[in-house]
Amino acid sequence: MKIIRWLVIVVYFSVAVMPLAWLAITSFKLKEDTISPTAKFIPVASKIESPDGSDTSVLFTASTDAYRRLGAVNIGSDYSFFHYLANSLIIGALSALSAVGLGTACAYGFSRFRIAGAKDWLFFILSTRFLPPLAVVVPVFMMYRQFNLQNTHVGLILLYTSFNLSLSVWLMKGFIDDIPRAYEDAALVDGYSRLQAFWRIIVPHAATGMAVTAVFCLISALNEYGFAMALNSSRAVTVPVYFAGLQGNISGVPWPQVAAGALVFVVPVAVFTVLVRKHLLRGVTFGTIKQ
Template sequence: MAVSVDEVVPTGPVRDHTRPARRLGGRGRSVLEVALLTVLAVVMLFPALWMIETSIKENRDVYAIPAKFFDFKVTMDHFKDVFVASGGGRSALSVSFLNSVVVAGVSTVLATVLGVPAAWAYSRFGVKAKKDQLFFILSTRFMPPVVVVIPIFLMYRQVGLIDSKLGLILIYAAFNVPFTIWMMKGFVDEVPAEYEDAAMLDGYTRLQAFWRFTLPLLLPGIAATAVFALIFSWNEFVFAIFLTSSDDVRTAPPAIAGLIGGTTVDWGLVAAASVVFALPVLVFAYLVRKHLIAGVTLGAVRR
């Protein structure tokens, strides 16, 4: 099982409570540690906070020198600009967000439908060279995207998948299948095979046993895995920028990156778009926090 960040297990060295002198020293040190942690937390969180602050600042305050931390005018204009074009109607950014939802959603469904049965089969059956197959599957996920995109680009140009959502969906699914298999294999391993054996003794076929008994138990794991696949596809940039170009296909990451192309950059808009883009990820990540370690190591490390 993955480690839960909420589980509070004190493992710190046992403090000696009998001698007052030691305790006083321990407390002083404890205060120092808390102060250090606070400083580190502030440093780590400051960029995110600054992004949120910039997104609600008036343009004049965004470019103020020296930077304004507290006394600025609050405005929601930047968020309006994210969704509404200057002449009215939907903005190019909002279209790209919609594209992102479609591409990330469909590719995740595809990766889950292909990956979960494969993970179950790898967990339950004695497949030939199982270890080698599993390692091969994981290593396809480690390929540098910039390298893979060169032949994919040529391939897509040949079959007409350049600048299409289907092309992006296929490549994202291919990058999420290894993750899904590794992550789900861990979850399947946790469900005793004896349940299926018992069901089969009762006359069910292996497939029925999987479908009616194992799959319902796997649902929470499948949900967590799918959320990670969704986050990976949502955040992906390299394939998106090389394989798509038109506004009605482009996903959000290249669209947001495109905002800094001109001579002047509207940082308020960039900040608002980034906030809109990042918020769902943070919410989803919070939902699957118990499986974070397995998730971010592509299912390879689980405790």
């Protein structure tokens, strides 16, 4: 039994990590080594000369060329990778902040006040999460055309805020429900107003929860592709849309740069995943399962 268990873990782990390892390896290659008919997986520092001109070596010349060229503009796009990265970060951060802000207030309201039909409202909020984004892409597209929100950061920020609200409200409700009411009651008796009590008691106690929620919102905004593509052809183009656009590159996909860029883009996400690992379960189940 023990052997089977370890076999399952080791085999799955190596298969699952392989794409990530390959991503890292590819980012240190030169372009010709990424489309070579032999697998090149051993980096060497020096330049390799094959004696007979045939290319069957598993060695490749390690190079940081791809990282240095991230600042360059690829054929078919208007800016360098960093421009799109900045777009992604601005849109992701602002939409996460507003989703957490609105979500915390809303969750507090549902957690502490008697609101008619509270449960129905909460399930209404949850149900918006299951909307297929593509089912609203047409009307959103037309609304945005009407209000000149196409190709703007604000347009995407608004949209991602609304997509993340369901998660934010549900997660924050879970966190706020855990804060004893006695804390605020004491503050109210001491003459705090409701808003002061919210600001001075609830927000500090819910800070961890807010940070965790913000991370989830940020990641889902960074990863979103469908709307970012449908609503943008210029200006507010985000990283996933930029990469997808490289696919049609006439001179072939610049794989080392794609790998380097993807790595720069996903490493922060991986770091965030490590930071919120204890809350992942809560995050992916909308706070339904607390652990």
